[in-house]
Amino acid sequence: MGDGTILAIDLGTSGPKVALVSVTGLVVATASEPTTLILHPGGGAEQDPEDWWRAIIAATAKLRDHPSFDPGAIAAVCVTAQWAGTVCVDQAGEAIGNAILWMDTRGAPDSRALCKGWLSVEGYAPRKVAAWVRKTGGAPSLNGKDPVGHILWLARADRERYEATHMFLEPKDYLNLRLTGTMAASFDSIAMHWVTDNRDIDAIAYDDGLLALTGLPAKKLPPLRAATDILDPLRAEAAEALGIPKGLPVVCGTPDVQSAAVGSGAIGPAKAHLYLGTSSWISAHVPFKKTDLLRNIASLPSALPGQYFIGNSQETAGGCLNWLRDGVLFGDDALGRHAPPDDVFVRLDALADTAPPGSDSVLFTPWLIGERCPVADERVRGSFLNLSLSTTRAHLARAVLEGVAYNTRWLLRAVERFMGSPLPSLRVVGGGGRSALWCQIHADVLGRPIEQVRDPLTVNALGAGLVGALGIGALRSDDLPGCVEVERTFEPRAHYRERYDDLFAAFLHHYKSSKSFFRRLNQHP
Numbered sequence: 015m016g017d018g019t020i021l022a023i024d025l026g027t028s029g030p031k032v033a034l035v036s037v038t039g040l041v042v043a044t045a046s047e048p049t050t051l052i053l054h055p056g057g058g059a060e061q062d063p064e065d066w067w068r069a070i071i072a073a074t075a076k077l078r079d080h081p082s083f084d085p086g087a088i089a090a091v092c093v094t095a096q097w098a099g100t101v102c103v104d105q106a107g108e109a110i111g112n113a114i115l116w117m118d119t120r121g122a123p124d125s126r127a128l129c130k131g132w133l134s135v136e137g138y139a140p141r142k143v144a145a146w147v148r149k150t151g152g153a154p155s156l157n158g159k160d161p162v163g164h165i166l167w168l169a170r171a172d173r174e175r176y177e178a179t180h181m182f183l184e185p186k187d188y189l190n191l192r193l194t195g196t197m198a199a200s201f202d203s204i205a206m207h208w209v210t211d212n213r214d215i216d217a218i219a220y221d222d223g224l225l226a227l228t229g230l231p232a233k234k235l236p237p238l239r240a241a242t243d244i245l246d247p248l249r250a251e252a253a254e255a256l257g258i259p260k261g262l263p264v265v266c267g268t269p270d271v272q273s274a275a276v277g278s279g280a281i282g283p284a285k286a287h288l289y290l291g292t293s294s295w296i297s298a299h300v301p302f303k304k305t306d307l308l309r310n311i312a313s314l315p316s317a318l319p320g321q322y323f324i325g326n327s328q329e330t331a332g333g334c335l336n337w338l339r340d341g342v343l344f345g346d347d348a349l350g351r352h353a354p355p356d357d358v359f360v361r362l363d364a365l366a367d368t369a370p371p372g373s374d375s376v377l378f379t380p381w382l383i384g385e386r387c388p389v390a391d392e393r394v395r396g397s398f399l400n401l402s403l404s405t406t407r408a409h410l411a412r413a414v415l416e417g418v419a420y421n422t423r424w425l426l427r428a429v430e431r432f433m434g435s436p437l438p439s440l441r442v443v444g445g446g447g448r449s450a451l452w453c454q455i456h457a458d459v460l461g462r463p464i465e466q467v468r469d470p471l472t473v474n475a476l477g478a479g480l481v482g483a484l485g486i487g488a489l490r491s492d493d494l495p496g497c498v499e500v501e502r503t504f505e506p507r508a509h510y511r512e513r514y515d516d517l518f519a520a521f522l523h524h525y526k527s528s529k530s531f532f533r534r535l536n537q538h539p
Contacts, residue, residue, distance in 0.1 A: 018089035020482035024475040025095035032073040035479025037488040039497025041472045045076035057119030060112035074256045090263045092482030095186035097269035098206045100164035102179040114164040121163025149211045151312040160206045194246035199236040200266045202315045241268040241317040242485040265485030268317035277477030279498025280441040290446025294331030296429045309388035309428040326387040334380045366412035372513045376409045378417030388428035393536040419459035420521040439463040443473040457504040464504040
């Protein structure tokens with residue numbers, strides 16, 4: 015291991031976090047700046063790339079005020095960012111219009127038309143899905159939330175912008191363009207375009223058959239590099255805007271899902287992490303390419319050389335707490351009296367902790383925008399079950415936390431089946447990982463020790479910093495587990511096991527018995 019720091023840029027949907035990360039895995043300092051989310055009728059979700067760049071410059075200016083900031087000690091720059099977005103750029107590298115985000119569904123009709131055939135199963139023609147899965151590990155989503163859907167929507171609905179586009183870039187790769195002037199993608203960032211042959215992890219490349227099948231123009235897709243490759247030096251204009259030396263190596267970097275996998279430190283056989291953010295997932299690095307179509311789980315290229323990671327997603331985790339805050343407790347409506355306090359989630363934790371484990375059999379299902387894994391069901395919806403006159407706000411708050419944990423247990427069963435072995439423990443990362451109560455609830459519901467990493471909120475920035483350190487040779491992959499410190503371990507409490515087993519069984523029974531009901535209610539989503 016060497017000395018120095020990596021300037022890590024972590025672009026989330028709510029805005030960027032910029033961090034100084036030591037090559038030994040310490041997040042020295044962070045600063046953030048919000049960005050604006052632009053929603054359009056019909057499922058549009060966009061952001062202005064100039065707003066991203068403005069916020070990164072502003073956050074870096076804040077970071078420069080930290081006493082530990084030493085521009086001369088910065089050894090490299092590395093970016094992680096929200097995944098499955100699309101930025102149209104012209105030949106000069108200027109963004110054309112807003113970026114289309116991972117939550118944009120306007121391309122759903124185009125994705126459905128692409129995937130269907132004369133004999134379709136769950137919306138997919140068997141011949142097509144077999145080609146995608148065999149080579150890529152997955153297939154385009156029918157909801158249009160990946161770059162395939164974005165680009166096909168542009169070709170149909172915004173033909174002028176489509177024709178003017180020189181290159182379609184992921185958000186991470188667009189930021190690298192701003193930093194270096196070079197247009198490129200990494201093997202892991204391009205994966206959700208579903209046009210690369212990933213069967214040989216050491217020789218990933220665009221596949222002519224997949225390009226023809228998907229209808230994406232090869233000339234508008236960027237050259238491919240490894241996440242740990244040095245892309246190019248930091249150009250002078252970007253260095254001046256950020257207040258750091260020009261010419262620093264910019265490492266190609268990785269999307270946020272993969273950076274969390276690195277930043278969790280859960281690297282090695284039977285090591286996995288649970289991400290608790292707005293959405294949730296369980297992931298691990300694996301040496302094999304595999305797909306479970308029934309449960310929407312696949313292994314895709316990782317940021318780490320020679321490895322895959324397990325990809326899956328549960329749509330709402332911390333998003334359920336945001337809904338409880340904004341949609342129930344502090345709504346901006348005729349009953350709303352004031353904005354939520356700054357420590358609202360700390361208060362919700364404290365309130366939930368006053369209700370007994372199991373919430374006196376009050377159940378919450380967290381499917382507020384449908385579900386993706388381990389069941390793909392866009393029409394299922396959330397609910398509180400078994401309410402009575404004795405139900406309190408404390409029961410509701412705890413039931414939300416437990417409902418997310420039941421959903422995680424459902425996913426854990428599928429992930430362990432995918433891996434072929436049980437997971438002895440899980441690292442927890444993301445904003446939800448700061449809650450000791452939620453960590454303990456997950457330990458009790460999953461029946462697994464939950465390891466809370468130090469500062470779980472900075473895991474993406476830490477992962478980007480570690481990928482940057484790998485890129486400049488300051489670290490080796492074998493060093494990574496030792497770079498992440500576990501702050502506390504939550505052991506499952508045996509005396510609650512039977513209670514949670516019963517409630518989890520009721521949770522699954524509710525889905526199975528009500529899915530047709532939800533399909534009828536939500537047949538026109």
